[in-house]
Amino acid sequence: MRSIDHLFEKSARSLARHTSRRSLLAALGKVLTGAALIPLLPIDRSFRAQAAEPAAGKKAEANPATDDPNSCDYWKYCAIDGFLCSCCGGTSNSCPPGTAPSPITWIGTCHNPTDKRDYIVSYNDCCGKVSCSNCVCNRNEREKPMYRPSRNNDLNWCMANADSNYHCSVSVILGVAEK
């Protein structure tokens, strides 16, 4: 859930030394297509905004139960534990005004019931203001404890931001997961 500045560069180097990124990437490699979209999670995903646009022409009829980005039941939110930015002035993949996205994050795989595809999504926290406190959402599909940080939603992913206060969370499509 929380911050990146000069700290981040140092943190990223340290992380690269000490976390098992290899195993994460191996796992990702088994399920992902469109590998060009995959950043080196959970290191630096500050460029994910350019890579995160959903594929054009894939929209189908909205399912009221699962296609409402203000609902915790929205399919993309399958491992969000926090406040939905879409209820806080942002959208499902953009931060509210005046907050800053966390460049480091956790990831998950969510099933879109509309197009029947599984998607790899990254959950970023939006940082720099106190808790939004609107639309609390606690879903944990395939979420893992803190010893597997890339899959953990309990950490404040604003931790490396200049302002590391946690405000809310978004879900950003990275690509399609193979069955």
Added chain:
Amino acid sequence: MKTSLIGVTLLSLAMGARSLAAPPLPAEHLTAEKLPPNNAHRIYVLDEAFINEIDARVHLFDGDTYRRLGQIDAGFSPGFNLSPDGKTSVIGTTYFSRGSRGTRTDVVEFTDNTTLSTSHEIVLPPKRAMTLPTYFNVAYSADSRFVYVSYVTPAASFGVLDPAKYSVIGEIDTAGCVLVIPSGPNRVSSLCESGRLLTVTLGAEGHEASRAMSDAFFDPDKDPIFVQGVPITDGYAFLSFLGEVHEVDFSGAGPVFHQPWSLVSAAEKGQWRPGGQQVGAIHRHLGKLFVPMHRGGEGSHKDGGTEIWVFDMKTHQRVARWPVTTQKLAPVVAVQVSQDDAPILFAATDRSDVAVFDALTGHLRHVEKQLGQTPWLMLNP
């Protein structure tokens, strides 16, 4: 108008009669209450205050009188623990210079549990792990010589502090392994994503003397363990998402893993699961384990328990099931038990209430409504 006049007259007469009958109340003196002596049924309830997260606090609550005894402020996304003698609360937390924004200061604060005055602090590097509270975010060595603080930046390490000199001794890299599980006077173990434990042994001055990696004792892919351990006589028990109990003996130079046992039958496995934030409590003398259990599937590991199951730690048999939702309680997300001979089980719900049970019978004695917003960790000396 006439009716009003009569009413006023009667009221004046009544007031006059009362003033003749009783002397006026004496003037009061404003004082600050002193904390009553500790007892076995006192509990420290950490409210993460998730909806205004910079303002966490610890509530002291008496399980006999059901009184709230006082409060310790806890800042942002805190870790919390008690000293081995129970006399000091230690909180690892973060403050921002302008309240919700500004310069970040990570700090460990020490509060005297006999006065609730915060007496000292140690300023940390801005690396403290901001995550949910467990026994292992901040912790004392068994002899109180050191305090350990978990760091995640997201690179993982921990800080070694000197609580007598109120100073930072140093930082020890943990190669991606997280949290600080203290054992003995100078050992710190951390959980690794491979399912192993890294144990760092410190020298007399608090610097790393050696380290060792254990074998894997659980499978983080198939059945991860909750990071919230449950204290047992010689270490901690870790529960898995599917209900396996991994007892780890930390009394020796390295961790020793007991044969895991299960909270659930073959038929129940995958159907009934432990869940919540503080997923178990053990009365060590009676050998009883209390676990909030719920029906649920994959991804339900943070769901609170609709029942509390009680187990005998020696026979590994379930000895009781106490439904809580039938008592109009919301699902239970945290449990703690007092360690005396007339034990109380405290159960915090996902609606912020704390229920007080007789831990021997399961009889519900009291429900303290709204003990904070998000009471996720409960400790007792």
